[in-house]
Amino acid sequence: MKDSNPENLARKVTAADVAKLAGVSRWTVSRALTDGASIAPESRERVIQAARELGYRPNLLARSLSQKRSNMVALVVDEMQNPYMLRILEMTMSQLQQKGLMSLVLNISRESDFASALTRADQFQADGVLFLGTVLPDRLIHMVENMGHIPLIVMYRDSDVDDVQIVATDGFSGTRQLTALLQQQGCQRFAYMSGPGSVSTRLGRKEGFADALNSQQQAHAVYLQASHFSRQQGYDVTCRYLDGTLADQYVDALVCENDILAIGAIDALREKGLEGQIAITGFDDLDLAASPSYQLTTCSQPDAALIDEAIKRLLSPDQEQRRIQMPPQLIIRSSHILTQQAN
Amino acid sequence: MKDSNPENLARKVTAADVAKLAGVSRWTVSRALTDGASIAPESRERVIQAARELGYRPNLLARSLSQKRSNMVALVVDEMQNPYMLRILEMTMSQLQQKGLMSLVLNISRESDFASALTRADQFQADGVLFLGTVLPDRLIHMVENMGHIPLIVMYRDSDVDDVQIVATDGFSGTRQLTALLQQQGCQRFAYMSGPGSVSTRLGRKEGFADALNSQQQAHAVYLQASHFSRQQGYDVTCRYLDGTLADQYVDALVCENDILAIGAIDALREKGLEGQIAITGFDDLDLAASPSYQLTTCSQPDAALIDEAIKRLLSPDQEQRRIQMPPQLIIRSSHILTQQAN
DNA sequence: CATGATTTTGCACTCGAGTGCAAATAAACT
DNA sequence: AGTTTATTTGCACTCGAGTGCAAAATCATG
Structure with missing residues (x-):
């Protein structure tokens, strides 16, 4: 032995x-x-x-060379400030590993990294590429598609590039439900905080928010934008809004594109003594969302199912369905409840 | 073109x-x-x-096959509940990528994964293996050492296996300083919360804590242990302590092995209305530690320098020094300050 | 025992690149 | 022109495995 x-x-x-x-x-x-x-x-x-x-x-390199399969899958990630990414990464790598596949992780910070990282994936004969909620613009995704014909799956976001496989959560319905919840409890003046523009329009969440407002003839809304999905950004953007707005003009509800932004927003409110005066919702159901310090009302995504589906598609190409959207699950806690009356 | x-x-x-x-x-x-x-x-x-x-x-597989180098580095990680791991991973992968190296990430959850994951790293001719703060027992690390002669570097923890390269932060001095800070402001009764046993003794932090107590003849201390580095565990363990102890017997300072545990502990105190009655410190300086909701007094690790050093050692084997410990930096916020008197 | 059917094995090839050496070419010099 | 020297290039090899095909060994049968 x-x-x-x-x-x-x-x-x-x-x-x-x-x-x-x-x-x-x-x-x-x-x-x-x-x-x-x-x-x-x-x-x-x-x-x-x-x-x-x-x-x-x-030696698997030797084997991969002569056979078609290399048993390596490239994971393309960015937005590594968002702790949610860690969960996704963890689950994805575990599931891949369980199926005997290795994870080649490619981190993208600038657009220029992007091309070089993908060239590498191709050079290493990766069996497939998984985009994990990246903020890349569609035109870049399209470029990859034509690159070496590696099966390519975009996860946790949508894209309108044709023939690209998409496995995502239905952000539209999720945020629509969250916004409806706020409306039911009487919120009147809404704000929405989005992340980086390139991905924000691909999550469907902003649209769900807008749709809920429309259905109640509440046309007016404030739109805030964070440049990254990080707590710090959520905090900064919220502070900027609060500082630049008269106190009697504050919105009474802030729908955040995801939890990490929402947590930053709550931090900002707390620091200014405005906690409970603006209802907050998030998306993702981070571990931290359950913390007594935040008690975030949010949506959880069916991560295990999403990842499972994505890997399945990666291994058996030419799927009939091009795109799948799974339903999120509403997690109601208390951050959406107004406890203090605005002065 | x-x-x-x-x-x-x-x-x-x-x-x-x-x-x-x-x-x-x-x-x-x-x-x-x-x-x-x-x-x-x-x-x-x-x-x-x-x-x-x-x-x-x-084709890099072909090139790797005939040459010695494969330009792939295996990153062995576990404890993926701790958001700090995301930062480490991010920085490590970025630095590797910058040097033209690919990251093969191996996630370990059970000990059995361990052998199979490493076998794979070996089979893929990884140029080296980086252990990122893993909780693996030393005997396993030793086993890897004898496996295919891949250069192996253990980061963010110590080990007493001979001939293993170690690049870590001086946890002893860090926690010693934090504990001294608590002593200076008059704390008398101390508790220490550690993580999983196998790694806890390899961080040097608990020892720094004990040393500070000894130097003041404060022999008595409560030791708590979390089974993972996660907020939930920090929370649970603190709750269990609070529930199982008479209120007038509570410690007045809780030194946590790292931030994520400390944040869980603060959550527990907050929920029981004990905020400000027990001083808390952490380690790592997570982004969340700077949040107004926590204001955690902690130590930050010189991540960039650690990773840089580790990669340097990976690429040029036979370093003179077997082990390097870099000094942490004290980050003083307010979680270590007692604001309420115990009743 | 010879013939045919079947199993088992060895060999030449493949994957895609890199390296050392020797042959072929070009340049420099008497 | 003839020789020496320097440059450039082609070829056989390497890495470590897998696959198809044909030769060799085994077996079964008349």
Whole structure:
């Protein structure tokens, strides 16, 4: 079992080494380790024994080179300030790993990184590319599509590029429900805080918000925009709004595009002593949303199902459906409730 | 520039394709793209032109196979509940990417994953393995060390395995300073909350805490232990302590092994109306630590320097120094200040 | 025992690139 | 022109595995 022989450690054990020890040819070794290959059971046994003894681990680069599959999947991520990304990453990598796939993570911060990162994915023969809620503009996604024909799946956002597979949550219905909840409890003056423009229009959340307002003839709304999905940005943008607005003109409800922005917003309100005077909602249901310090009313996304679906599509290309939107689940806590009357 | 020829997209462009177009041999193509190779400037130009026209991108798997380097680095992570991990991952991947290296991320949740994940790293010929603050017991780390001779660097924690490169923050001095700060303002009764046992003893933080207490003859302390580095665990463990202790016996200071636990602890205190009655400190300086809702007094780790050093060591093996501990920086906010007297 | 049917195995090839060496070409010099 | 020297290029090899095909070994049958 344990390789006690020190010279095994000196260099990588190759199929030829195993062949020599087992007294067969290099190719018989391949066959012994392949299910369903034509080989005498007895010599298979001998090879397996030898392989174990030497601690043989086939070189996957070599295998990938000749076969089609490399068993590597590229994960393209950005917006790494949002803790939600950690959850997504974690679940995605776990599920990939479970299926015997490796995760090549490509972090994008500037647009220029983008092309180079993808070139790399292609050069490493990645079996597929998963976009995890990236803020990339559609034209870039389109560019990837034509690149080496790697199956490409966009997750956690929409896109109107044709033929791109999309696996996302129905942000429209989610935010629509949240906004309706605020309307039911009598909120009149609404604000919406979005993230970076390029992705914001691809989440459908802003549209759900606007739709709810329209259905009640509440045309007027304040639109705020954060440049990143980070707590700090949510905080800064909210402060700027509060400082630049007369106190008697404050909105009474702020719908945030996601939790991390909402948490920043709550922090800002708290600091200014306005907690409970503006109702807040988020999206994602971060762990922190359940904290007694925030008690954020929000929507949770069916992460496990989304990721499962995305990987399934990655492995079996040419899916009938181009796009799937799963329903979010409303999580009602108390951040949407007004506890103090505005003066 | 743009490959307008549709058949280019049909299959991968190989060096042979470029050679044919440029009217040279396949090997000349290799040379044209290699700096310092002996080649006529004129034919190099021709090759480069042809390569650009076809959109040639050398297959890195093939290159890795024959050369020593694969340009892939395996990142081994766990404890993915802690948002701090996201920052570390982000910075590490960015720095690697900047140096032309790819990140193979291996997520470990159970010990059994561990062996299989590392086997994969080895099979993919990873140039090195970076352990990012993993909770793995030392014996496992030792096992990796003997595996394929991949350079191995343990970050954000210590280990007493010989010959393992360590790049970490001096947790001892950090927590010692934090504890001293609490002592200076008159705290008498201390508690310490640690994370999973296997890593906790490798951070040096608990020892720094104990040392500070000893230096003041304050032998008595309460030790709490969380099973994960997560807000929820920090919260649960604190609640359990508060519920299981008489109110007049509460400690007046709680030193937490890191921020995410501290934030959970503050949440618990807040919920029970005990905010300001127990001083709290953390470690890591999460973004959330700066939130007005927490104002956590903590230590920040020199992430950029740590990661830079780790990668440097990965690339140039046989470093003289086996282990480096960088000093943390004290971040003083207000969570360590007692604002209410205990009844 | 010879013939045919079947299993097992070895060998030449593939993947896509890189490297050292030797042959072919070009340039420099007597 | 003839020789030496420098430059450029082609070819055989390498990495480590997998696959199809044909040769070799085994088996079964008349």
